[in-house]
Amino acid sequence: MSTLNKQFSIEEITGIYNLPFLDLIFEAAKVHREHHDPNKIQISSLISIKTGGCPEDCSYCPQAARYNTKIEGNDLMSVSQVKAQALRAKSAGSSRVCLGAAWRNVKDGEDFDQVLEMVRSITKLDMEVCCTLGMLTENQAKRLEEAGLYAYNHNIDSSEDYYKEIISTRSFEDRVETIGNVRKTSITLCSGGIIGMGESVEDRIGMLRTLANMYPQPESVPINALVPVEGTPLEDQDPVSIFEMVRMVATARIVLPKTQVRLSAGRTQMSQEGQTLCFLAGANSIFAGDKLLTTPNPDINADMKLFDLLGIVPQEPFEKYPKRNPIDPEHSTPSAQEKPRWSRPGHQIEKNILASKKAKEENN
Numbered sequence: 001m002s003t004l005n006k007q008f009s010i011e012e013i014t015g016i017y018n019l020p021f022l023d024l025i026f027e028a029a030k031v032h033r034e035h036h037d038p039n040k041i042q043i044s045s046l047i048s049i050k051t052g053g054c055p056e057d058c059s060y061c062p063q064a065a066r067y068n069t070k071i072e073g074n075d076l077m078s079v080s081q082v083k084a085q086a087l088r089a090k091s092a093g094s095s096r097v098c099l100g101a102a103w104r105n106v107k108d109g110e111d112f113d114q115v116l117e118m119v120r121s122i123t124k125l126d127m128e129v130c131c132t133l134g135m136l137t138e139n140q141a142k143r144l145e146e147a148g149l150y151a152y153n154h155n156i157d158s159s160e161d162y163y164k165e166i167i168s169t170r171s172f173e174d175r176v177e178t179i180g181n182v183r184k185t186s187i188t189l190c191s192g193g194i195i196g197m198g199e200s201v202e203d204r205i206g207m208l209r210t211l212a213n214m215y216p217q218p219e220s221v222p223i224n225a226l227v228p229v230e231g232t233p234l235e236d237q238d239p240v241s242i243f244e245m246v247r248m249v250a251t252a253r254i255v256l257p258k259t260q261v262r263l264s265a266g267r268t269q270m271s272q273e274g275q276t277l278c279f280l281a282g283a284n285s286i287f288a289g290d291k292l293l294t295t296p297n298p299d300i301n302a303d304m305k306l307f308d309l310l311g312i313v314p315q316e317p318f319e320k321y322p323k324r325n326p327i328d329p330e331h332s333t334p335s336a337q338e339k340p341r342w343s344r345p346g347h348q349i350e351k352n353i354l355a356s357k358k359a360k361e362e363n364n
């Protein structure tokens, strides 16, 4: 099944997603072997460089300031703290570090300069650096490129239709605009989504279609299973089954043949056998560390035991795309400051309204 550079219809992806389960895994495994070494999996580490207090209202996220969750927030970490964590991750087998900041968008100034310095110093450790900092202008994307950034993560989360049911403070078009700004540079794109937020199978397929029909396709696609957190509007969602997760991974593998498909949040709910099925279906990256930003994640020792059991070895950094060396800030070229046109569309999130009604009733 060759699907490289193909534009997919909803019907085509639906047909793949609904294949008999064993046929789906078999087809996905064939595509996987054509484009990747099936016995190599990349270990990535997430560092929450600025936690909590976010002005956005993503219904799944405990870092949104408006939800009453029990996470501990922190201001932007220092470059030396982040570098020390990256070194620890490297010695535990990680070849990629993702730096996450709970911001609506990047603001030029001291904090952004500090993030650029983090990117430079971790790139010098010979690790792939990915950032997820919210919305970006073209100029900011170019500054990150000059700092040597390898990847920028900006998830589309769900289908375009379902997006407004989970986030009201920005629009799907805002997401696409930032992705476009990243694509004006040589930074690779990481973009995926979350299942288990109450979306339909059609929404999952719609999300995969948006990702698969991007040209070029994202180099990295994280597939997350919602980890419901108390205090968020999605706290009562039922967990997704391993079969839904495997279907999602296998379909992603077939429609995104060269992409690094990443098992992300929700791995603690999966058995070793379940994770192995995901690897067979084409997942070729996991996130390591006991926390994924703010939610629990399997212990690295358990991951290494599973790798040993399966004969899997960690993927080296820059195996898929070449490294770029940072440019000295004194020779930086981007200077123009653009005015972003990001929206605040003001949709209403039904689940948020219900949650606030419930809270009021409980207080009375």
Ligand code: SF4
Residues within 6 Å of the ligand: 054, 055, 056, 057, 058, 061, 062, 063, 064, 101, 102, 103, 104, 134
């Ligand atoms: S997902 Fe990101 S943008 Fe949304 S509330 Fe959480 S930190 Fe903010």
